[in-house]
Structure formats: structure tokens, C-alpha cells
Amino acid sequence: MKILLINGSPKGAKSNSLRLAHSFLDGIREQESERERAVELEELHLSTLRIAPCKGCFACWKQTPGTCCMKDDMQTVIEGLLSANLVIWSFPLYYYSVPGPLKTLIDRQLPMSLPFMCESRDGNGSGGHPSRYDRSMVKHVLISTCGFYSAEGNYDSVTRMFDHVLGQGKYTSIFCGQGELFRVKELSARTDAYLAAVRQAGKEYASGSIREETEMKLKALLYPREVFEKMADASWGISKDSGEKEEESLIFTRQMAALYNRDRFDGRERVLEICYTDLGKTYRIKLGKDGAEVLTDESLRATTRIDTPFSVWLALSRGEMRGDEALAKHLYTVSGDFSLMMNWDRYFGTEEQAEDRKPVLKLMTEKKPPRxxxxxxxxxxxxxxxxxxxxxxxxxxxxxxxxxxxxxxxxxxxxxxxxxxxxxxxxxxxxxxxxxxxxxxxxxxxxxxxxxxxxxxxxxxxxxxxxxxxxxxxxxxxxxxxxxxxxxxxxxxxxxxxxxxxxxxxxxxxxxxxxxxxxxxxxxxxxxxxxxxxxxxxxxxxxxx
Missing domain, CATH: 1.20.58 (Methane Monooxygenase Hydroxylase; Chain G, domain 1)
Structure with a gap:
């Protein structure tokens, strides 16, 4: 199988959407490896290519049929499109559509079409132009992330365009909201679980089609809307009240507080105090039935206090060290109500981490744990x-x-x-x-x-x-x-x-x-x-x- 991956993100290799595309490819490779079939990949990063906008001169239809008059990297792209069995279009959502460089590439595909008018057979639009080449056996997959809490309802412009370009129902799409979270190491437990689902989708796609169960996982929100939007707002580092820039430690603490799952509230209000010993900064997080609130004063008495260097707490949140081992080595200390620490994943973890504590999921069988x-x-x-x-x-x-x-x-x-x-x-x-x-x-x-x-x-x-x-x-x-x-x-x-x-x-x-x-x-x-x-x-x- 020959695959062409087109990375349309201006961020190049740092693209969040590209992480999903690579996971999808890993799944394809795994499936093809089991069949002992080779996968040949060509990866094009538009951020590194020189592709000028289409002039609309139609030279590729009249003077030099099938060849553009401009000599740049678009010829390499067309060669890749013509030789691939599968094309993966990876891109972020930019202003409800594709990024500019990718739209330029799509415009420059004009030499691949014939100038003659034809009727749109799938009822998509009022007409079109026939392809210069037989590409009926080429498959296409769209993989994209956006900054909204959900992809639902935000990709109508994208799908309408690709319905015209590729044909309605002739491509597979994986659209994921909350895309910026894939670059946040502290949230890797949740994003890695999603990437695993994308990998599984790639494996299933290579074997025929993506199962409905996997599609449901791909459509699931990484975090609930309220949690994501609080984290997103905090990530800008700007106070909503004053509009001034906030301390990095306060930004981080606000994002951590946003992860609090109020559905786990057990009727007992808690106040978590975190003292970043190397910065001399102390914050309190009020945990209650209505959610979490970060306090910068001492209006409430702490029920649990954590004394930690900020660097250690960052490393723990990123998974660079185990929390229990760091605690045993006294890299940070906890005083007051220790039950909050014992149930940390329950209050601040993802659903997967919370479910992981359920005994039935820890056994290889469906039996209950030993008693x-x-x-x-x-x-x-x-x-x-x-x-x-x-x-x-x-x-x-x-x-x-x-x-x-x-x-x-x-x-x-x-x-x-x-x-x-x-x-x-x-x-x-x-x-x-x-x-x-x-x-x-x-x-x-x-x-x-x-x-x-x-x-x-x-x-x-x-x-x-x-x-x-x-x-x-x-x-x-x-x-x-x-x-x-x-x-x-x-x-x-x-x-x-x-x-x-x-x-x-x-x-x-x-x-x-x-x-x-x-x-x-x-x-x-x-x-x-x-x-x-x-x-x-x-x-x-x-x-x-």
C-alpha cells in the first residue's frame, strides 16, 4: 500500500492533528504487518513547500494540458496524489475551514481535471469537471483537530468542500475537538487514550471499515465542555477580571482546578492548599458540589496542604515521575486530610483513571477480586x-x-x-x-x-x-x-x-x-x-x- 500524508498545518511537525494522523498510520501499519504487506509512506509538510496561489490562467487546460505553467513544489504533490492508494489529509480547523496553504494546494489541483463540463452524479452541486486520470480506486481520509470543545457542527464548510473535491461519501473523516490538549503533557493520560482509539481506527480501516464502537470513541469528548473551556480560558494566562498577565503557577493551578470532577462530590467540602516552596506562592482550591474555585487569599481554612517545589509538581502532572515514589522520597509533603491524596484520580483524574480503580477492570476475568x-x-x-x-x-x-x-x-x-x-x-x-x-x-x-x-x-x-x-x-x-x-x-x-x-x-x-x-x-x-x-x-x- 502506498500512502500519501499531506500535513496542511502551518505548525509543520508540531501539528496536533499530525499526532492523530501518525496514530492512524500506526494502526494501518500494524494491520498490514499482520498480513505481511508493505506500507510505503510519503509525507508532505506544506509548511516547508513552495506552492504559489493559482493564477486562474487556465494554461493547464489550454496551452499545456495537465501541466501548470508555474514551476514550484506543486508538481511533487500531484505526482504523489497520482501514485498513492490512500491519501490522508491532516490539518487543523482554521476559521471554520482548512488553513490557507492547504486551500492553495486544493486550488492548484486544477491540472488534474479536464475542462469539459459534466453533471454532478451524486447531486452535490450543479456540475463539475471530469478527472483527467482514473482515480476511482484511491481512498481518502480526513484527520483534523479544532479548538472548540466539540467538532460537531464546526466542520460543515470543510465537508461541503471535500464533497465537491472528492465526492460525497467517498472519504472517511476523523474530526476531534479540544485539539490543543494534545500538546499538554499534563493531560497525556486522556489524550493517549484517544490516540489509542485513533490507532485502532487505522487498524480497522486497513482491514475494511471502522467499527461503530470505535467511531463512538472517536466522537467522545476528551473532557466535558465546562472542564475544557475552563482549562482553555486559563491557558491564556490572562485574568478575566483585570486583563493582566498571571503567574505561571497560578495559570497551572487554575487548569488543575478545572479538572475537578464535581460529580464525585461526596457531600464533604474540601479546601486544598498548595504551597510552591521554590516560588513562595500559595493557592487554595475550594472543592465543592458546584465545582472548584481557586482562591489567592486565606479566607478559608485548608483541609489538606501540599508543600512542593513547582518543578516537582509539574513533573508529577506530566507523568515524568511517580507521585507515590516522590512522596516516599519526601520530594513533596502532605499534611491534613490525606484521603484526598488517596483518591486523587477520583477527584482530578479522567474517567478512565477513575474507572481503573474499579476492581472488575483490574482482573483478566469477569470475576470479582479476591475477598x-x-x-x-x-x-x-x-x-x-x-x-x-x-x-x-x-x-x-x-x-x-x-x-x-x-x-x-x-x-x-x-x-x-x-x-x-x-x-x-x-x-x-x-x-x-x-x-x-x-x-x-x-x-x-x-x-x-x-x-x-x-x-x-x-x-x-x-x-x-x-x-x-x-x-x-x-x-x-x-x-x-x-x-x-x-x-x-x-x-x-x-x-x-x-x-x-x-x-x-x-x-x-x-x-x-x-x-x-x-x-x-x-x-x-x-x-x-x-x-x-x-x-x-x-x-x-x-x-x-
């Missing part, structure tokens, strides 16, 4: 049933271990679930054979404690295997998350080893009721400690302590 209760049912069955009557309790425990995978079929099983079912079943068999319930129960406490401690020597401590789904797919890469769970796993391991020792040595020496209360009280207290620690420790690290 610790499923594992604990097996252990509790052993400790309770076997302690009451060893052999009958052992049979009950074995039945529980057999039925649990069936009863919990809609949940994914992790390795700690499988290990637990195996260990519990083995101890139940021991109790059934020996009739020694005390040893089986104490060994169960000991094995459970060792399971917790042993998990500290793996990349995924036991508790993390069950709670990681609440914090996004990269939770295990978060050093604060890992360290918190390693500490808790070690603490739970020690607790159950202590319970094993207490149960074994005090059995028969104190009333059974007292021993039962002690054994049950220790995990309850540890559970309360866990609930407190998992919030306190990350907040303490975030505060630089």
Missing part, C-alpha cells in the same frame, strides 16, 4: 469446629474447604486462598486421624501466623493481595502502600504466633471460656489497630515524618 473473608471461613471452621469435637469438627472443616471454591465461584482466588484451603484441609485430616483437637487448632494458629510472616518475603504481602484493588492497578508499585502492608502482615503474623503459644500453654490451666475470650480479643484489637494504622502511617510518611 479475605473467603479465606478466613476455612480457618474459622477449623478453629471453632475442631476445638468443639475433633473428628466431627474435622469432617465439617473438610466440607467447608470443599464447598468454599464453589460457593465463592464469582470471586477470583489468589495464592493465599489456595494455600489456606490446603493447610486447613491438612490440619483437619490430622485432627480426624489423631483425634487431638488442641494440637490441630494450635498448629492452625501457628500456620496462619507463618503464612502472614512468610508473605513478608514476597513481592505481595498477604493483606495487599486483597486490598490492592481499591488503589488502582499500580498499587504494588507504590512504596508507601507496600511498606504499610508489609508492616501489617508482619504484625498479624506475630499476633497469631502469640495466639498459638497462648492457646497451647494455657489450655487446661485456665477456664475454657476465659481462654476463648482472650483468643478472640487479640484479633479484634489487632483489627482496630489495622483500621487506624492503614490511614495513619501513609499520612505520617506523606507529612515527611
Amino acid at each position: 479475605m473473608q473467603n479465606m478466613l471461613f476455612a480457618w474459622i471452621a477449623l478453629w471453632v469446629a475442631v476445638s468443639v469435637e475433633p473428628r466431627i469438627g474435622a469432617l465439617i472443616t473438610l466440607a467447608v474447604c470443599s464447598l468454599l471454591p464453589l460457593v465463592t465461584e464469582r470471586y477470583e482466588l489468589c495464592r493465599y486462598d489456595r494455600l489456606s484451603f490446603g493447610l486447613v484441609a491438612g490440619l483437619a485430616v490430622y485432627a480426624a486421624v489423631t483425634g487431638n483437637g488442641l494440637q490441630a487448632v494450635c498448629a492452625g494458629y501457628l500456620a496462619f501466623g507463618c503464612l502472614w510472616l512468610g508473605s513478608c518475603f514476597t513481592k505481595e504481602p498477604l493483606c495487599a493481595a486483597y486490598v490492592k484493588y481499591r488503589y488502582g492497578k499500580d498499587a504494588l508499585q507504590n512504596p508507601i502502600f507496600r511498606k504499610t502492608n508489609y508492616i501489617l502482615a508482619a504484625a498479624w503474623g506475630v499476633v497469631y504466633i502469640v495466639i498459638a503459644a497462648v492457646s497451647y500453654y494455657l489450655s487446661g490451666k485456665v477456664p475454657a471460656l476465659v481462654l476463648s475470650i482472650v483468643v478472640q480479643a487479640i484479633p479484634i484489637l489487632m483489627g482496630l489497630f489495622t483500621a487506624w494504622f492503614q490511614n495513619w502511617y501513609p499520612a505520617r510518611v506523606a507529612a515527611g515524618k
